[in-house]
Amino acid sequence: xxxxxxxxxxxxxxxxxxxxxxxxxxxxxxxxxxxxxxxxxxxxxxxxxxxxxxxxxxxxxxxxxxxxxxxxxxxxxxxxxxxxxxxxxxxxxxxxxxxxxxxxxxxxxxxxxxxxxxxxxxxxxxxxxxxxxxxxxxxxxxxxxxxxxxxxxxxxxxxxxxxxxxxxxxxxxxxxxxxxxxxxxxxxxxxxxxxxxxxxxxxxxxxxxxxxxxxxxxxxxxxxxxxxxxxxxxxxxxxxxxxxxxxxxxxxxxxxxxxxxxxxxxxxxxxxxxxxxxxxxxxxxxxxxxxxxxxxxxxxxxxxxxxxxxxxxxxxxxxxxxxxxxxxxxxxxxxxxxxxxxxxxxxxxxxxxxxxxxxxxxxxxxxxxxxxxxxxxxxxxxxxxxxxxxxxxxxxxxxxxxxxxxxxxxxxxxxxxxxxxxxxxxxxxxxxxxxxxxxxxxxxxxxxxxxxxxxxxxxxx
Amino acid sequence: xxxxxxxxxxxxxxxxxxxxxxxxxxxxxxxxxxxxxxxxxxxxxxxxxxxxxxxxxxxxxxxxxxxxxxxxxxxxxxxxxxxxxxxxxxxxxxxxxxxxxxxxxxxxxxxxxxxxxxxxxxxxxxxxxxxxxxxxxxxxxxxxxxxxxxxxxxxxxxxxxxxxxxxxxxxxxxxxxxxxxxxxxxxxxxxxxxxxxxxxxxxxxxxxxxxxxxxxxxxxxxxxxxxxxxxxxxxxxxxxxxxxxxxxxxxxx
Numbered sequence: 001x002x003x004x005x006x007x008x009x010x011x012x013x014x015x016x017x018x019x020x021x022x023x024x025x026x027x028x029x030x031x032x033x034x035x036x037x038x039x040x041x042x043x044x045x046x047x048x049x050x051x052x053x054x055x056x057x058x059x060x061x062x063x064x065x066x067x068x069x070x071x072x073x074x075x076x077x078x079x080x081x082x083x084x085x086x087x088x089x090x091x092x093x094x095x096x097x098x099x100x101x102x103x104x105x106x107x108x109x110x111x112x113x114x115x116x117x118x119x120x121x122x123x124x125x126x127x128x129x130x131x132x133x134x135x136x137x138x139x140x141x142x143x144x145x146x147x148x149x150x151x152x153x154x155x156x157x158x159x160x161x162x163x164x165x166x167x168x169x170x171x172x173x174x175x176x177x178x179x180x181x182x183x184x185x186x187x188x189x190x191x192x193x194x195x196x197x198x199x200x201x202x203x204x205x206x207x208x209x210x211x212x213x214x215x216x217x218x219x220x221x222x223x224x225x226x227x228x229x230x231x232x233x234x235x236x237x238x239x240x241x242x243x244x245x246x247x248x249x250x251x252x253x254x255x256x257x258x259x260x261x262x263x264x265x266x267x268x269x270x271x272x273x274x275x276x277x278x279x280x281x282x283x284x285x286x287x288x289x290x291x292x293x294x295x296x297x298x299x300x301x302x303x304x305x306x307x308x309x310x311x312x313x314x315x316x317x318x319x320x321x322x323x324x325x326x327x328x329x330x331x332x333x334x335x336x337x338x339x340x341x342x343x344x345x346x347x348x349x350x351x352x353x354x355x356x357x358x359x360x361x362x363x364x365x366x367x368x369x370x371x372x373x374x375x376x377x378x379x380x381x382x383x384x385x386x387x388x389x390x391x392x393x394x395x396x397x398x399x400x401x402x403x404x405x406x407x408x409x410x411x412x413x414x415x416x417x418x419x420x421x422x423x424x425x426x427x428x429x430x431x432x433x434x435x436x437x438x439x440x441x442x443x444x445x446x447x448x449x450x451x452x453x454x455x456x457x458x459x460x461x
Numbered sequence: 462x463x464x465x466x467x468x469x470x471x472x473x474x475x476x477x478x479x480x481x482x483x484x485x486x487x488x489x490x491x492x493x494x495x496x497x498x499x500x501x502x503x504x505x506x507x508x509x510x511x512x513x514x515x516x517x518x519x520x521x522x523x524x525x526x527x528x529x530x531x532x533x534x535x536x537x538x539x540x541x542x543x544x545x546x547x548x549x550x551x552x553x554x555x556x557x558x559x560x561x562x563x564x565x566x567x568x569x570x571x572x573x574x575x576x577x578x579x580x581x582x583x584x585x586x587x588x589x590x591x592x593x594x595x596x597x598x599x600x601x602x603x604x605x606x607x608x609x610x611x612x613x614x615x616x617x618x619x620x621x622x623x624x625x626x627x628x629x630x631x632x633x634x635x636x637x638x639x640x641x642x643x644x645x646x647x648x649x650x651x652x653x654x655x656x657x658x659x660x661x662x663x664x665x666x667x668x669x670x671x672x673x674x675x676x677x678x679x680x681x682x683x684x685x686x687x688x689x690x691x692x693x694x695x696x697x698x699x700x701x702x703x704x705x706x707x708x709x710x711x712x713x714x
Binding site: 004008026366367377380383384386388395396403419437442448453455 | 517524561641644648654655685689691
């Protein structure tokens, strides 16, 4: 029996990973819901407004991007454009090389995962160190994040404590406070040794040229304060029109991502250190990364570019909870990833055309999305696209014969009558894969084809 | 998902879309729907040529096949009378899914117009006819499983209002009620493992609430959950809410 790749991953997921993933995402979702509905009478109106603002940006990126470049340049920030992952890595590398930098401290940025920056720099003699606790653990383990906000959602504290022990960060101790203190102690002097700091940006405001970076651990602040050169890696869709939009977006992001009223550290960066300012970098660079985003923009699924990477759709998704983030074979997992990841591949879309199938289309992702992305509609469009391109889809029943019956009432009624055979034949003898797949887990109710029509005729006599 | 603007209900004539699952497996649900609508004074017609709403191919990604079936539905349910369907999923296919897949088709207007007059049964009774309480009696603790495809529409609230208003019915909440049961149409066979794991979670939550009956507005969900429970040797009593409304009236089962 052939089933979908993500189903096979879920079937073989270890018990500990499954439990950590399920509990971690469920708690995240439940706290978010309480907070949003405690604080706002009608959070759905806020989601709709935020969605309209981001959609406006997406539809007008061609005018926003040059405007942002002009504003940032006027603020003394150097702007770089990278159309591919390789050119983004190259842009970061040449900035570092020009300064003779060999040590980079990194705050959390999914774009750096996307372009595989760490290995690119390592091969060129530059050490980059993750300073977000979750990403630090991922780096120690040579693992990959399984969640865009909580990279180690799939791990439990015992596994993390073992990683620390293996890496010489003290004897086994799985107290979260101890783990955090040890990471802090290790990382603190690394900031001072570093030549440059790298962050992402949650928002870039077109009106002011303000970069906004939010974290909960303050590590981005250390990256900015301790180094002389700040590089921000930013997806081209991260733009907001006005500073005042931040009021809406910071409130929605913090609540949706981590169920906080406000993220603990909010950096608003207008440019390099001005004369008279004691701290801050002398150089600020923004590398705007396309890496497939214009392919997404050109598609009928461009609404997905509204995404502000809060992870709420991952937390609520029943498929993500069962399969975990790694099942999606992508930097962006879950419902948002199932749309974004295949599209970002451009012509190589078929490689991940199975991801949009990994949904019961229950709509929970749309219901929680802070920018109201109609994710189920986009998943459906991609299923149509995959079918139109002839991508094979294991486990999806062929629909031609069904459509033939369902457009010819006489044939349909004959099938309703003929289906009674199901009640007399052992179903394992019936060569229909979908039936096998159904019966691998569930009983089939008795066939009662046409009985309602008979009942109605009797009643109407 | 928002329910698009819809045609107001004028007169008492309705067309029943029975759904392919009721046509093939769950005839009593379609019969109960007829009895419930007739109790409300509706004249129910059943266009004999009806087959399916087109959703299996729509969800499966074969939109050309799905559009052929939707066009058949458009031909089968002509006129201006409301089309009432005892399934949130099939109703949403008509007023949302079909519109999506006909976006670039010349006959989009015909599809939209069928969508505007297609109603999920609970939504039709409460928001179409304005009936908010149900007579009769049924002594039972009832767990209501909400229909995912009607998120953002009035269906789940309507069903809870009607069933909850029956004398003797006690609605019992259960954990993670907003989560999907794992049916998902073609999802249930393409992802049998995840689908069953989701269903088992749902059954665990429902069992913990110890209802007498699990009630839903979608036979897809109940066929999946019932099939899982039966396979595990722990069957659970499950009914469509149309059957609950009909039984409360004391109509013959």
